[in-house]
Amino acid sequence: MSGWETVIGLEIHAQLATRSKIFSGASSAYGAAPNTQACLVDLGYPGVLPVLNAEAVRMAVRFGTAIGARIARQSVFARKNYFYPDLPKGYQISQYELPIVAHGAIDIVLDDGSVKRVGVTRAHLEEDAGKSLHEGLPGVTGIDLNRAGTPLLEIVSEPQLRSAKEAVAYMKKVHTLVRYLEICDGNMQEGSFRCDANVSVRPKGSDKLGTRAEIKNVNSFRFVEKAIQYEVTRQIELIESGGTVVQETRLYDPDKGETRSMRSKEEANDYRYFPDPDLLPLTLDEEYIEAVGAQLPELPDAKAARLVAQYGLPAYDAGVLTASRELADYYEAVARAVPSQPKLAANWVMGDLSAALNKEGLDIGAGRMPAERLAGLLTRIVDETISGKIAKEVFEAMWASGDSADRVIEAKGLKQITDGAAIERAIEEVMAKNPAQLAEYRAGKDKLFGFFVGQVMKATGGKANPAQLNELLKKKLPG
Numbered sequence: 297m298s299g300w301e302t303v304i305g306l307e308i309h310a311q312l313a314t315r316s317k318i319f320s321g322a323s324s325a326y327g328a329a330p331n332t333q334a335c336l337v338d339l340g341y342p343g344v345l346p347v348l349n350a351e352a353v354r355m356a357v358r359f360g361t362a363i364g365a366r367i368a369r370q371s372v373f374a375r376k377n378y379f380y381p382d383l384p385k386g387y388q389i390s391q392y393e394l395p396i397v398a399h400g401a402i403d404i405v406l407d408d409g410s411v412k413r414v415g416v417t418r419a420h421l422e423e424d425a426g427k428s429l430h431e432g433l434p435g436v437t438g439i440d441l442n443r444a445g446t447p448l449l450e451i452v453s454e455p456q457l458r459s460a461k462e463a464v465a466y467m468k469k470v471h472t473l474v475r476y477l478e479i480c481d482g483n484m485q486e487g488s489f490r491c492d493a494n495v496s497v498r499p500k501g502s503d504k505l506g507t508r509a510e511i512k513n514v515n516s517f518r519f520v521e522k523a524i525q526y527e528v529t530r531q532i533e534l535i536e537s538g539g540t541v542v543q544e545t546r547l548y549d550p551d552k553g554e555t556r557s558m559r560s561k562e563e564a565n566d567y568r569y570f571p572d573p574d575l576l577p578l579t580l581d582e583e584y585i586e587a588v589g590a591q592l593p594e595l596p597d598a599k600a601a602r603l604v605a606q607y608g609l610p611a612y613d614a615g616v617l618t619a620s621r622e623l624a625d626y627y628e629a630v631a632r633a634v635p636s637q638p639k640l641a642a643n644w645v646m647g648d649l650s651a652a653l654n655k656e657g658l659d660i661g662a663g664r665m666p667a668e669r670l671a672g673l674l675t676r677i678v679d680e681t682i683s684g685k686i687a688k689e690v691f692e693a694m695w696a697s698g699d700s701a702d703r704v705i706e707a708k709g710l711k712q713i714t715d716g717a718a719i720e721r722a723i724e725e726v727m728a729k730n731p732a733q734l735a736e737y738r739a740g741k742d743k744l745f746g747f748f749v750g751q752v753m754k755a756t757g758g759k760a761n762p763a764q765l766n767e768l769l770k771k772k773l774p775g
């Protein structure tokens with residue numbers, strides 16, 4: 297594999313979270329009974345006229361502003377002509393030569409912590425097609441046109457991604473961004489956020505792009521990573537064994553973990569794009585663009601930078617905690633309630649809390665562990681009522697019961713022992729029970745110090761104040 301460079305460009309389709317379709321008043325809500333939400337415009341009946349949804353335009357401008365792109369003062373809707381059963385009009389309304397958003401950039405963080413800027417060539421508005429259904433329909437294909445006319449923002453990257461990992465990091469960043477902007481719900485299972493991955497390889501050092509394959513419609517981060525990895529290996533093996541990569545569309549099969557050819561370029565459609573005569577060019581003035589830009593929320597990169605500056609967090613933590621607005625808000629609520637220990641708060645939110653949520657497939661917003669309750673636990677660590685280790689036990693009990701930290705500590709008698717005399721008594725008992733180890737320690741085997749710490753902790757049910765215990769052991773062990 298060495299000797300080759302991977303080149304990837306992603307086309308991400310984000311369904312915009314408008315209430316109605318991009319060119320009609322029909323609802324764009326997900327999950328209705330088949331063909332109950334497609335109106336005459338969506339179905340392409342003769343004589344009907346599309347009317348552009350202003351909210352979809354506002355969302356596209358929000359996105360373009362957020363990625364520092366150029367917002368076109370004038371953009372044009374075009375017809376992309378092709379036949380498919382889920383496209384009753386025979387054409388999709390999209391944007392071609394003049395997209396609404398162009399020349400933006402998105403920063404991703406690589407494994408080594410460095411930041412890479414990925415160019416966004418363009419983002420254009422278009423309508424989604426309907427859906428072909430096969431499940432539970434033996435021998436026939438069902439057509440559900442509810443999705444027809446749902447607004448999409450297609451976000452096209454430059455071919456600047458260099459590995460499956462980078463592609464996933466980029467896709468995750470776009471996912472985070474569209475949710476911060478509240479322009480897409482990001483629900484990948486429902487197909488609200490999906491991507492086509494263009495993949496090619498070239499000899500390292502070459503500045504000419506290799507021939508690409510386009511893997512269509514991948515709707516999970518894991519599948520994107522796997523599909524690209526498979527495709528890269530396939531292309532390299534093909535070239536190294538004397539073959540050539542052909543430009544084609546491929547499908548990823550998650551069950552088999554491989555991509556397979558769908559259609560080659562020769563069979564590809566000539567879409568015969570032309571400006572849609574039913575729609576005027578979209579003209580935006582400065583005032584409008586400024587007004588939309590003025591309403592942007594704090595964006596993920598800015599928020600992460602602020603968390604670093606305000607709470608002294610490592611950049612890595614700030615990146616994790618700003619993956620969603622909800623998570624960042626939660627973190628800040630905890631950090632405000634435990635102001636002396638922002639890093640402790642970050643560790644708990646990213647560690648025990650995230651693990652518990654993941655295990656049950658819950659979102660931070662599910663309310664299972666309100667921020668005040670976690671803050672209550674951390675407060676007891678900070679004031680040394682309990683040790684960090686006992687806190688994990690308390691957390692588990694809080695998670696299971698919904699009780700406050702104080703109730704759990706009280707009910708289970710987990711309060712830390714800070715009474716020096718009591719700790720001393722425990723140390724004396726342990727020394728009396730382990731004369732051999734004590735003799736060895738006194739003969740110079742310093743390593744046994746840890747053994748005594750462990751034994752006293754065990755004897756006190758883990759409740760001895762660790763700092764005091766250390767202090768007292770250092771005094772008593774040498775005799």
Ligand code: ADP
Nearest residue numbers: 303304305306453454455494495496505506508
């Ligand atoms: P099309 O509209 O035919 O799909 P585009 O030129 O608009 O083609 O490119 C679509 C996507 O493919 C973009 O994200 C672009 O970065 C990517 N891309 C183009 N050429 C290559 C290549 N040789 N290898 C990998 N990705 C590529």
Ligand code: MG
Nearest residue numbers: 307492494510
């Ligand atoms: Mg394409």
